[in-house]
Amino acid sequence: MSVTIRPRSSRQDDTAILQLIRDEIIPYSYLYSLQDAPTQEELRKRLDLGATYAAVFPSTSQPYGFVHAVANGQLLYVDLLAVLPSCRKRGAGRLLMEQAESYGIAAGCQEALLYVDEGNDAARRFYEKLGYRVTGFAERVRCYEMRKPFTGFGGRLSNSRRTRRR
Template sequence: MSDSETIVIRPFNAADTVAVVELWRACGLTRPQNDPHKDIARKLQVNPEWFLVAARGNEIVGTVMAGYEGHRGWINYLGVAPALQRGGLGRRLMTEAEARLRAAGCPKINLQVRPDNTVAIAFYERIGFAVEGAISLGKRLERD
């Protein structure tokens, strides 16, 4: 049985918190300005069932957060354990997130990738995303 066959994608639960944050750190997804524990708590307030983890036994090996405010869907924190990258798990997680967004009537998904993360950009392009001519702006409403 391959790794992808033994991995179950399911909604996040509170017992996953430490492992999820460790995975995000291993994947380079955390930033000093964002407290990952606060990001988890915030997500659990809005569509918590769209915060998915990939579990191999008791080990968390992937995550994705999906969101939808009625206009566009968003993907955040897609991460796959470094040892399992390029094995199809990122694609599986995105397929699961997209299915939830489609079921909610979402017409389009947006996501943000840092310009120097060429590996992630190439991955998203392989699964049908395209770089758009938009500039991302942000404003912190709460300091972490």
């Protein structure tokens, strides 16, 4: 399967992205259950901050994965990432993360920060393969803090790390 990554179109993508959040993110969360999770309107407002990119099926342009990140000074906060289970292990998650990191580097960020829910070992291993390291544990939200410096890239991603569109 070729991977196509593009910026989020709220009109076209939000239904699928909100479903991914409901199915693939909230069940891992210590903070929320499906009953008290943020509303669709709250999530839409959250996605409007920073940048959101979608991995889409080439034939339909329907999202099967997405990443949301916010650049704040020298720090890129990777807020949300999800890929449908049937589409995992095909490179979409890696390409989505590379797109988010490129956005952060272009905005002047020197480091990326994200949190992985306790018990989501597959996600923690995925981020470790991308160069993120556990730097702490947030007990209140039961999440591992993970960081990745961009300093080795001289302000840019190297050729081997540049986002590819296929």
